[in-house]
Amino acid sequence: MNKILRSLRSLDRSTRLSQRLLPLLLLGIVLVPVSAQAHFEGSHSLGFFHGLAHPISGVDHLAAMVAVGLWATQLGRRAFWAVPLTFVAVMILGGLMGTTGFTIPFIEQGIAYSVLMLGALITAAICLPLSQSAGIVALFALYHGYAHGAEMPASASGLSYGLGFVVTTALLHLSGIGLGLVCQQVFQRHARLAQLFMGGLVTSVGVYLCVA
Numbered sequence: 001m002n003k004i005l006r007s008l009r010s011l012d013r014s015t016r017l018s019q020r021l022l023p024l025l026l027l028g029i030v031l032v033p034v035s036a037q038a039h040f041e042g043s044h045s046l047g048f049f050h051g052l053a054h055p056i057s058g059v060d061h062l063a064a065m066v067a068v069g070l071w072a073t074q075l076g077r078r079a080f081w082a083v084p085l086t087f088v089a090v091m092i093l094g095g096l097m098g099t100t101g102f103t104i105p106f107i108e109q110g111i112a113y114s115v116l117m118l119g120a121l122i123t124a125a126i127c128l129p130l131s132q133s134a135g136i137v138a139l140f141a142l143y144h145g146y147a148h149g150a151e152m153p154a155s156a157s158g159l160s161y162g163l164g165f166v167v168t169t170a171l172l173h174l175s176g177i178g179l180g181l182v183c184q185q186v187f188q189r190h191a192r193l194a195q196l197f198m199g200g201l202v203t204s205v206g207v208y209l210c211v212a
């Protein structure tokens with residue numbers, strides 16, 4: 001334990017930020033079992049704080065959004081920021097598409113599949129060119145955004161709900177990035193094992209969502 005604490009202390013500035021984000025992720029992990037049952041896509045209350053709470057109120061969004069951050073740290077370089085930013089941007093687009101009544105089929109299945117696929121990408125440490133990795137998360141983000149846009153009226157409360165949702169999504173991406181960076185620093189040569197563990201965890205959630 002002391003050894004871990006010492007190596008944590010020796011982290012550079014960029015990873016110190018991620019340490020601060022870690023409690024948020026841990027909070028999310030604690031909240032999941034409590035509230036996984038309470039996540040009904042049809043029963044969204046509107047408002048900024050409900051929007052803030054929603055992505056951590058269900059294991060589907062939580063797992064996908066942390067996974068995007070984890071995968072971004074594996075990809076590195078330009079994808080490090082480009083992949084999470086693509087997710088947030090396309091999710092907003094998906095939300096807007098949802099409010100227009102434009103139809104995307106198999107939304108629930110798409111969201112479950114996104115968790116499964118992200119888990120597989122992390123577990124297998126698959127590195128793709130930026131255009132492809134950004135394209136993949138863009139498709140997933142469309143589903144996560146659309147699901148909520150379709151249920152939201154384009155009113156002030158609907159928009160503030162959306163804003164809250166976007167803020168938490170960005171924080172979950174940062175948590176995933178932080179977790180990935182901390183694992184790289186703490187486990188160093190064994191970072192691959194940590195990736196396997198976390199990728200396996202996300203994949204299991206994806207399997208659960210696909211069969212549930």
Ligand SMILES: [Zn+2]
Nearest residue numbers: 041058061147
């Ligand atoms: Zn939802």
